[in-house]
Structure formats: C-alpha cells, structure tokens
Amino acid sequence: MTRVHNFNAGPAALPLAVLERAQRDMVEFEGTGMSLLEHSHRGKAYEAVHNQAGALLRELVGISDDYEVLFLQGGASLQFATIPMNFLHPGKSADYVLTGVWAKKALGEAKLLGKPRVAADTSKDGVFTRVPRQDELNLDPEASYVHMTTNNTIFGTQFHYDPEVGKVPLIADMSSDFMWKPFDMNRYAMVYAGAQKNIGPSGLAVVVIRKDLITTGRKDIPVILRYDTHAENQSLFNTPNTFAIYMVRNVLEHVKENGGLAAVEQRNRAKTSLLYGALDGDADFWRCPVERESRSTMNVVWRLPSEELEERFVKEATKQGLVGLKGHRSAGGVRASIYNAVPLESVAALVEFMATFRKTA
Amino acid sequence: MTRVHNFNAGPAALPLAVLERAQRDMVEFEGTGMSLLEHSHRGKAYEAVHNQAGALLRELVGISDDYEVLFLQGGASLQFATIPMNFLHPGKSADYVLTGVWAKKALGEAKLLGKPRVAADTSKDGVFTRVPRQDELNLDPEASYVHMTTNNTIFGTQFHYDPEVGKVPLIADMSSDFMWKPFDMNRYAMVYAGAQKNIGPSGLAVVVIRKDLITTGRKDIPVILRYDTHAENQSLFNTPNTFAIYMVRNVLEHVKENGGLAAVEQRNRAKTSLLYGALDGDADFWRCPVERESRSTMNVVWRLPSEELEERFVKEATKQGLVGLKGHRSAGGVRASIYNAVPLESVAALVEFMATFRKTA
Secondary structure (H helix, E strand, O other): OOOOEEOOOOOOOOOHHHHHHHHHHHHOOOOOOOOHHHOOOOOHHHHHHHHHHHHHHHHHHOOOOOEEEEEEOOHHHHHHHHHHHHHOOOOOOOEEEEOOHHHHHHHHHHHOOOOOEEEEEOOEOOEOOOOOOHHHOOOOOOOOOEEEEOEEOOOOEEOOOOOOOOOOOEEEEOOOOOOOOOOOHHHOOEEEEEOOOOOOOOOOEEEEEEHHHHOOOOOOOOHHHOHHHHHHOOOOOOOOOHHHHHHHHHHHHHHHHOOHHHHHHHHHHHHHHHHHHHHHOOOOOOEOOOOHHHEOOOEEEEEOOOHHHHHHHHHHHHHOOEEOOEOOOOOOOEEEEOOOOOOHHHHHHHHHHHHHHHHHO | OOOOEEOOOOOOOOOHHHHHHHHHHHHOOOOOOOOHHHOOOOOHHHHHHHHHHHHHHHHHHOOOOOEEEEEEOOHHHHHHHHHHHHHOOOOOOOEEEEOOHHHHHHHHHHHOOOOOEEEEEOOEOOEOOOOOOHHHOOOOOOOOOEEEEOEEOOOOEEOOOOOOOOOOOEEEEOOOOOOOOOOOHHHOOEEEEEOOOOOOOOOOEEEEEEHHHHOOOOOOOOHHHOHHHHHHOOOOOOOOOHHHHHHHHHHHHHHHHOOHHHHHHHHHHHHHHHHHHHHHOOOOOOEOOOOHHHEOOOEEEEEOOOHHHHHHHHHHHHHOOEEOOEOOOOOOOEEEEOOOOOOHHHHHHHHHHHHHHHHHO
C-alpha cells in the first residue's frame, strides 16, 4: 500500500504503527479468543486498557490529582451544552471569547440556558484573522467561567498564550490542538477535546476537569449530563466508546515511546516552519490571511490569486496523493491540517508540490 | 486462534466475518491510501458507508419514509434524557412501563424534567420476573408518550407482544433485542438501541423516529440534544462515531447476505429452544426465575441450588472457553447473553458443559 499524505481536518491522520496494532487486535485481542470490540467494558481486559489511557494522559500532560480525566461520548459539541447546563447557574453569567465558528456554537448553546457575555470578538464581517490579546479580554470577575477555543480549525488561528482570567475558572475547548505541545494544566479549570484530531478516532471527547469545579455543578439536570456522574464512575456510568478509548491508549503509548510532548512539539514546529516558510517565501502568490502572532500550528490556511487556481491546486494535489487540502466550505481557499500524526515528510511533499505548481501557474 | 464462546452482555460477540473485514480495512480502506478511521466524515468514501448503513437498516426492518434513521452518540443512556427533554412538555405527563433496571433509569431522568407516571410495575421487592400483560397497562390517554423497554438484560425478561397504546406515541428502548427478529415499526413512534448488543460496537445509538414526532420537540433546549438537529443533518451535525457506523453497516450487510431478519429469528429461536430446553429438562437443579411467557430470547438467566455452585459453574465454564456467564452484579446467578452474533454452536457447547457439570455437582 502507498499511504497518501493526509491533510484532513478531522477525523484525521493516525500513526501508522497505531493502525497496525489495531489491525492485529481486531480479530483477537491479547490471546483472549475475542476481539477488543467484543470485550465487556466491565471485564479485566478492557479495564486495563481504560485505566492505561487515563494514566498515560495524566503522565504525558502532567495532570495533578486535583483533576479528573474523563472519556465521554458526544464529541466537543455535547460539551458546548453540558458546560452551561452544569456550571451556568440561574441568574449568573459566563464569559465567552469568540475566535471562530466553534466558539460561536459554544456560545449559542449557552444562550439557550442563561445569559452569557461576549468577552472578546476579533471578527470583521464574520471573518477572524487573529485571536485577541490579553489586554483585549473584557472579563467579568463575577462570571461563572470563561470559555475559550485554543485553536480554530476553520480560520487557522491559535492562542499562543494562556489567558490570565483571575479567580474565574478558565474552560478551554482544545479539540484541534490538544497535546500538540506540553502545556500547564494548572492554568485551566477544565479542558476538553474531541479525540479525532490529535489523539484518536471520532466518537470520543476527553475532558480534564478540576475536582472543585465538578462539585459546583447543578444537581437538577439529567444524571447522564452531569460531570460528577462520570467522575464518580471513572467514565463507566454507561457503556463507553471502548474502541476509541483503546485507540487513544495506543496513540498515547506511541507518543510516550517517541519522546513525549516535548518531542511532539519539536516535530510540529519543524512542520510549521517548513510550511509557513514556503508561504512567506512567495507571499504575493500564497496569501495567508492570518496575522503572524495568531497563526495556527495545526491548521494552516491560505489563498491563491483566484478561486480557479485554488480549485486547480487542490485537484492536482489530490492526484499527487496530497489529500484533504480544500478549505472549509464556509471559508474557501486551501487548508492543510498538520496534526500530530502528520509526518514531516507529508509537509515536505506538500511544499515540493507547491513549488512545482507555482512554476506552471 | 481459538474463538471463545462469548456470552457477554454487551459489548458482545460480533460475527467473525465482520471482524475480519474490519481488520482488512483498518490500515487501508478500499484502496484510498488511508484507514477508514482517517477519512473525513464529509468525504465521499465515508459518506457512502454512512448512507449504506441507514439504507440497510431501512431495508432489513422495513422502515417507511415517515421515519428518520439516526446514528447518535451517547448510547441508550443519553436517550433516557433527550426523550423527556424533547417530548415531555411542561405541565404534561408521560407514561413509563417499569420492567427492570434500565426502565427505572429512563424514568429517573424523566422525573428530573417533568412529572412522568408509572403505567405498570410488575416487580416484587425490586425483582422483576415478568413483563406486564396488555390488560395490566394503566395508560393515560393524555400522556405525551409511553416509554417501554422491550428486553431486560438483567432480569432476562422480554415483551412478546407490541403494546396497544391508542393515539399516544409509543417509544421503545430496544437496546438489547433490536433486530432479533422482524418487527412492525409502524407500531412504534420511536425505537432506539445502543449498538453494542445486536448490531455493532459500543459508542453508538441507533434511533428510528417518526417525522411527525420530531416536529413536536421543544426548541428551547440545546441544539445538540434536539432530534430535529440530527434529522436535518443526516446525523452529520457534528462528527459522528464513524467507525461504529461502519461496523453497523458491515453487520447489517452480513445479516442481509445471510437471509435477513427472518433467518436471524430462526437462528435465535433454535438457540433459545436448546438452552431453555436444557434448563427445563432439569428444573430442580437449574432454576429459571422468569415466568414462561416473559422469557427473553437474548439474555437467559438462571440460578443453581447454591451460590457456591453458581460460582463454581462460572469458573469452570470460563476454563472451558465459555465466557461472560456471571449474572449481573445486582441479580447474581448465571446469565447467558445469546445475541444475534452468538452462534448455535456456542449454545450447544454451553448445554454440553451444563450436562457434564450436572453430573459432578
């Protein structure tokens, strides 16, 4: 088989070694006479996998016992609803930092449940080209929480600092850049991420949440939507997505074997330098609309001089085995998602293709 | 590899051919140069799988265009909450038929959101040994809906008739017996099922829901929890559990190739006759607590003369490659879950083991 260069925005590339391991375990898991998929979520074989996934996440990120690590269904989109359901108490407000489409969706769910405030909005005519600076955050010290999106897949922007929000709990949607580098969990009361970008397949959200925040959650909402339910049951209140958690375990083990998050960051920065370098080297042709200090290391977006050229670029790239480069339907242009599992070789192949394309354009 | 005889209650046995297919597609899917897991949920390759899964479900069950088929995350447990959130309007009531632990959990979520009624409860001291008869259903003609659980995994009971509930929408949790035989979807306004018993791995709920019921749903609840959201977006409002939907597609294709639901029923009835026959053949030793007309075809539960014997039975069976036979922790005893993918040979092996065990007990 020839592996294509996969620039999909999510579900996205996974490490080949992890896929090969899943292939080996698919019919029979560790000599148990059945597939991993056929194991009870309350049996010993799966339990070991479940606990390893949590322990590896704690170890790699450096998460203290003040936090719970939860594996939940429903992706980040369900978190958009359960965060205000649990923590936006009647009569109270919460601050939302608007940096893109997903941040707006999170705000939309909160509006149905209370009266959230917009703490920052850097868009012009619906387009975001940067994230706000610290001094642009208009924060309410009485807010129940501050919600932010660390990386914005569609507009290709990313926070490169941890906002200072005082005593208010900071909640971050890290779906598209979770574990792209080491980070200080203690700056956040809660982070969450759909697994399908950096750490696994779709159908799973990882939630890291401070225990004292959990205890403030409302008790009069459905049991399945309460964080304390899942914390008390080690994410086994109901049958979890066992396969996705198994895959996250395997991805994290792979990360650990390859140098941990410091090495992940190094590889990601090498890819980013290469690709942004190519764009900046011919900035009249490749036009990156994102302000330099907000550029995403995960989703690199750019435009060509015309939509016709963009279309031709994506089409010819696909023929060369460079797939997933079409910009989001709402933004247009070109987008290369270069998540953790995308190898440097794929970015090098893309840059080489860009040079060839440029000559004939 | 020697496959064990898998009597797990869910996640449970899957057809070997389906697992082998997943193994083939795990590293490269259909010559696309990437795994099925790495495909975008909005790309052509996955889209075909997604649509096939829905079309096969419609074809095998015989679902008219009056219904939507949805693939959602969160399992049946999330449905326990979203059903009353959508359909239990303020000031209105809903009828719950109590037949076991899961029915009670569904009622519990509804109680947090409104004032549901209990339409039947056949338990004595918390134990259920049968489902109610039609004439025992105490129904409110003004109820928003009637909720029932068709099969009860823990107590081993099952409905063998479709309740008549007049004009009130009938909603059935079919998690543990969905598609065990042909059934008349038109008797129900909505059925739902966690996939991990009869049709796939965990992390997915299939929902079949009448379009006119969807339109009555509340609009002031979070968008992600509204059925109309998922219906309007063909279950692609947010990233779905693509792998689980792929597996359901493969299981359903396997069912179709092997004679459809009529053949599934025939195989299930053969297994049931064999196992209940063995229990009834020595009813002083193997004691099935379930009344005959309520016996489950999916989860067969029984007791032995003592807890010591039960423990020995499960332990020795496991050594013989018959796994998952321990009764639910809340009920004790022995339980054999014989879902669609458990072959007749596994039940025959169990019955043979029972005969041997009986001689030495």
